[in-house]
Amino acid sequence: MQEIVMPLNNQGMALLCLLVPILPLLGFILNGLGNRKLAKGLVSMIGCGTVLASFLISIYLFLDFTANGSRAYMVDYYNWISAGNMQIGFSFMIDQLTLLMMLMVTGIGFFIHLYSAGYMSHDENFGKFFSFINLFMFSMLLLVMGSNYVMMFVGWEGVGLCSYLLIGFWNKNTNYNNAAKKAFVMNRIGDLGFLLGIFLIFITFGSVSYPQVFAEAARYTGGIDSNIMIAITLLLFVGAMGKSAQLPLFTWLPDAMAGPTPVSALIHAATMVTAGIYMVLRSNVLYVLAPTSLEIIAIIGVATAVLAATIGLAQNDIKKVLAYSTVSQLGYMFLALGVMAFSSSIFHVLTHAFFKALLFLGAGSVIHAMSNEQDIRNMGGLRKYLPITFITFLIGTLAIAGIPPFAGFFSKDELLAHVWEHSKVLWGLGMLASFMTSFYMFRLVFLTFFGTFRGTESQRSHLHESPMSMTLPLIVLAILSTIGGFLGIPAVFGENMHVLQNYLAPIYGYAQVANAAAVAPLHIDHATEWMLMGISVAVAVVAAIIAYVMYVSKKTVPVAEGSKLSPLHNLIYNKYYIDELYDTIIVRPVMWMSSALHRFLDVIVVDGIVNGFGKLVMQSGRSLRYAQSGAIGFYIMVMVFSIVLILFLNFFIG
Amino acid sequence: MNQIPEVIRTIPLEYYLFFSAALFTIGVIGVLTRRNAIVIFMCIELMLNAVNLLLTAVASYRGDSSAQVFVFFIMAVAAAEVCVGLAIIVMTYRNIRSTDVQLLNYLKW
Numbered sequence: 001m002q003e004i005v006m007p008l009n010n011q012g013m014a015l016l017c018l019l020v021p022i023l024p025l026l027g028f029i030l031n032g033l034g035n036r037k038l039a040k041g042l043v044s045m046i047g048c049g050t051v052l053a054s055f056l057i058s059i060y061l062f063l064d065f066t067a068n069g070s071r072a073y074m075v076d077y078y079n080w081i082s083a084g085n086m087q088i089g090f091s092f093m094i095d096q097l098t099l100l101m102m103l104m105v106t107g108i109g110f111f112i113h114l115y116s117a118g119y120m121s122h123d124e125n126f127g128k129f130f131s132f133i134n135l136f137m138f139s140m141l142l143l144v145m146g147s148n149y150v151m152m153f154v155g156w157e158g159v160g161l162c163s164y165l166l167i168g169f170w171n172k173n174t175n176y177n178n179a180a181k182k183a184f185v186m187n188r189i190g191d192l193g194f195l196l197g198i199f200l201i202f203i204t205f206g207s208v209s210y211p212q213v214f215a216e217a218a219r220y221t222g223g224i225d226s227n228i229m230i231a232i233t234l235l236l237f238v239g240a241m242g243k244s245a246q247l248p249l250f251t252w253l254p255d256a257m258a259g260p261t262p263v264s265a266l267i268h269a270a271t272m273v274t275a276g277i278y279m280v281l282r283s284n285v286l287y288v289l290a291p292t293s294l295e296i297i298a299i300i301g302v303a304t305a306v307l308a309a310t311i312g313l314a315q316n317d318i319k320k321v322l323a324y325s326t327v328s329q330l331g332y333m334f335l336a337l338g339v340m341a342f343s344s345s346i347f348h349v350l351t352h353a354f355f356k357a358l359l360f361l362g363a364g365s366v367i368h369a370m371s372n373e374q375d376i377r378n379m380g381g382l383r384k385y386l387p388i389t390f391i392t393f394l395i396g397t398l399a400i401a402g403i404p405p406f407a408g409f410f411s412k413d414e415l416l417a418h419v420w421e422h423s424k425v426l427w428g429l430g431m432l433a434s435f436m437t438s439f440y441m442f443r444l445v446f447l448t449f450f451g452t453f454r455g456t457e458s459q460r461s462h463l464h465e466s467p468m469s470m471t472l473p474l475i476v477l478a479i480l481s482t483i484g485g486f487l488g489i490p491a492v493f494g495e496n497m498h499v500l501q502n503y504l505a506p507i508y509g510y511a512q513v514a515n516a517a518a519v520a521p522l523h524i525d526h527a528t529e530w531m532l533m534g535i536s537v538a539v540a541v542v543a544a545i546i547a548y549v550m551y552v553s554k555k556t557v558p559v560a561e562g563s564k565l566s567p568l569h570n571l572i573y574n575k576y577y578i579d580e581l582y583d584t585i586i587v588r589p590v591m592w593m594s595s596a597l598h599r600f601l602d603v604i605v606v607d608g609i610v611n612g613f614g615k616l617v618m619q620s621g622r623s624l625r626y627a628q629s630g631a632i633g634f635y636i637m638v639m640v641f642s643i644v645l646i647l648f649l650n651f652f653i654g
Numbered sequence: 655m656n657q658i659p660e661v662i663r664t665i666p667l668e669y670y671l672f673f674s675a676a677l678f679t680i681g682v683i684g685v686l687t688r689r690n691a692i693v694i695f696m697c698i699e700l701m702l703n704a705v706n707l708l709l710t711a712v713a714s715y716r717g718d719s720s721a722q723v724f725v726f727f728i729m730a731v732a733a734a735e736v737c738v739g740l741a742i743i744v745m746t747y748r749n750i751r752s753t754d755v756q757l758l759n760y761l762k763w
Contacts, residue, residue, distance in 0.1 A: 625763040626763065628762050628763050629759065629762050630758075630759030630760060630761050630762030631756060631759050632755045632756075632758060632759075633686065633689070633755060633756065636685055636686060637686055640682060640685075640686065
């Protein structure tokens with residue numbers, strides 16, 4: 001049983017907790033107001049400094065938390081919304097999960113800020129960029145620190161807004177603006193589900209505050225799989241679907257790559273898109289009460305993982321490959337949630353944040369060196385020119401492919417072991433996605449860094465390793481991608497070595513009460529676990545070798561735009577025509593309906609009424625003005641007759 | 655010598671009423687029909703005095719002096735009004751060499 005969340009009575013600590021999100025907000029205000037007025041050095045100092053300070057405070061809070069017996073606490077600031085029997089406080093809840101997310105968000109956030117200082121240095125809207133990305137940090141921290149669903153929703157919308165602003169950062173390009181709009185609209189669809197889920201939680205449990213909701217849920221008497229629980233969890237999952245780019249709402253994420261590369265790394269790979277996983281994990285007690293929803297989540301997760309991985313096989317844009325890989329990895333995380341491997345899911349969130357941020361930043365470094373070229377068909381042989389980028393990118397690839405001892409191996413292996421226990425079919429599909437992941441990632445590495453240079457002469461002469469501020473984050477993230485996996489050493493290497501799982505155990509306290517069978521530990525004997533590990537490594541290595549043979553030995557280069565492709569290749573190259581499908585069945589009918597409504601309701605009815613009044617007044621004014629003849633006698637006569645009339649009426653009627 | 659109210663009361667109240675109404679109507683018709691600004695002005699004075707007469711008569715019959723005070727107010731205000739009005743008529747005459755109000759029809763659509 002989880003201990004009751006205690007209120008915090010320490011003013012100093014309360015202030016520190018508040019400073020974590022407030023500092024980036026301050027950075028947003030300063031940089032936002034000072035855009036183009038402040039010197040670039042000062043802007044990056046404010047931008048990075050505030051996030052670094054938040055990171056340091058988070059570390060302090062973490063140390064303080066573990067030193068004081070790891071007791072979750074609430075920090076109340078004020079009563080935010082109070083209506084009838086609804087009380088929503090502006091307060092933070094600090095527990096194991098919150099601290100983990102805070103460290104991840106601020107830590108990786110800081111390195112990406114540092115990287116941006118180098119990457120964006122030539123951009124005229126340097127201050128605008130830093131203010132937006134600081135606002136993102138603020139919203140994300142609000143999302144993970146809030147102590148109730150409404151605060152989470154505020155942060156949720158905040159990160160959605162920042163995502164929109166940053167995808168459309170280069171807003172002179174219409175395509176980028178369309179990508180930003182697409183992301184925003186798709187996220188709104190998910191948000192509607194999330195919002196309805198919150199309403200339903202309030203109706204069912206009479207509160208939106210986590211400790212109260214979870215305590216109520218643990219006492220819930222409606223039984224497992226009651227309709228209301230399935231409705232709540234599925235509605236919340238619709239929100240997660242939008243934010244974390246799951247089928248069918250995933251098409252915005254690849255388009256979101258229109259934003260600057262550090263944004264792709266921070267928002268569209270490492271942090272914001274994992275908000276959906278955080279939300280499901282936070283509500284774990286609700287989900288264990290609805291195993292049917294979890295089943296659906298697992299299926300959608302694995303379908304997304306496989307589908308996105310197949311699309312990734314045929315993409316030629318370095319960032320698009322990484323984008324589909326992100327969608328696919330998010331699918332893995334939901335698959336883990338679906339089989340109730342909650343700790344494995346957050347473990348994969350963490351390692352994915354390390355290696356995917358690394359890969360994106362590495363890709364950014366390549367793009368920077370190639371003078372904004374993103375097509376891998378025009379790269380090749382960059383190993384010699386960008387040694388640091390190459391090594392760190394390779395580490396990221398090894399990590400995502402699941403080669404031991406890099407981080408991805410541990411998290412993916414653990415995750416798939418849980419899936420194996422749950423369902424062999426899902427495991428098989430997971431392995432298939434894993435094979436494709438390894439293949440497309442090595443394809444990317446081989447096409448980019450091996451072989452001969454295929455770009456233009458002017459690009460070749462500009463090739464250079466990125467500046468220190470960009471390579472330093474790469475190195476740090478590469479180290480984290482290498483050692484990050486040791487947070488979760490599987491049981492075969494030693495009992496109780498799984499630091500992360502032991503650390504996170506308290507947050508499932510209520511879930512254990514609600515449905516003890518659901519959160520039972522893994523029951524796999526060591527022989528099976530060795531076998532699973534062996535298979536996953538073998539699959540990754542085989543895929544890597546195939547990629548090597550194809551792209552290094554045979555020197556295959558993906559065919560140029562417009563060449564004839566085999567039907568299957570054509571299908572995945574065009575992303576299964578999903579965008580076209582959505583365009584036909586949703587976008588066009590809605591557009592048609594809007595224009596029809598515009599033509600009828602807006603132009604004829606609304607404009608007709610408004611303009612009609614205008615015309616009426618004009619017309620009557622035009623005819624009545626002749627009464628003003630200028631003849632005083634006439635005026636007096638009218639006056640006298642009017643007075644007589646009034647008196648007359650008053651006398652006889654009044 | 656008899657008191658003034660008593661003298662007034664020697665004539666029945668209805669006579670005053672009819673007389674005042676007649677005076678007032680003559681004033682109104684004068685204002686409506688005449689074109690000379692000075693005559694119109696005089697007609698206005700006629701209307702004011704019709705009211706004054708009625709007030710005095712009623713005050714005497716009711717034995718209430720507050721209506722008589724009103725009469726003094728009206729006379730004072732009328733005097734001030736005549737000042738302004740005659741000044742306007744003089745200015746009008748200087749400008750258009752006439753006091754015919756029908757010539758003053760420039761202020762129109």
